[in-house]
Amino acid sequence: MITVQHKLWFLALAIAIVSIPSRGATQPPDIPAGPVPVQIFSAHKVFISNGEGTGVIWPPNLVYDAFYAGMKSWGKFELTSTPTDADLVFEVRYFDGTYPHPSEYVQVLIYDPKTRVTPWHFRKQLLGWNRPETGRKNFESDMSALVNDVKEVAAGPDNKK
Numbered sequence: 001m002i003t004v005q006h007k008l009w010f011l012a013l014a015i016a017i018v019s020i021p022s023r024g025a026t027q028p029p030d031i032p033a034g035p036v037p038v039q040i041f042s043a044h045k046v047f048i049s050n051g052e053g054t055g056v057i058w059p060p061n062l063v064y065d066a067f068y069a070g071m072k073s074w075g076k077f078e079l080t081s082t083p084t085d086a087d088l089v090f091e092v093r094y095f096d097g098t099y100p101h102p103s104e105y106v107q108v109l110i111y112d113p114k115t116r117v118t119p120w121h122f123r124k125q126l127l128g129w130n131r132p133e134t135g136r137k138n139f140e141s142d143m144s145a146l147v148n149d150v151k152e153v154a155a156g157p158d159n160k161k
Helices: 002-019 038-042 062-074 132-154
Strands: 045-050 088-097 103-111 120-126
Touching (some): 062 103, 120 132
């Protein structure tokens, strides 16, 4: 008799669990993308700043140099030598996160040098490596992806890349 009761309870529990709607089954409604601030794709002159970050990367200016080279080779912006001559400032920062998970990432803050408002930012996690050759390859791939993200936004809605 006890086993029949257990079987009935198990059956009732199984039916209840199966009939509960899954959280993954319903998706939230699509949220339309907000507009990209017009000054990002209408800017002509940009100053690239080597911003403060955390951690140590070798050589010390590697992230800045790679980002600067990528933006210069694109040719959309005139790169200025001072922020006062620029329409926008792209501040590049490297972070070596240790909490809660060790990871390295690069952040690019875009801000208006006159108002110091940050209308946009980018963040790219850097892939890890075990060998120097792999590390260099991963770094170049990650920096290229970051520059491409910036290009996609800065090109404007009518001129992708």
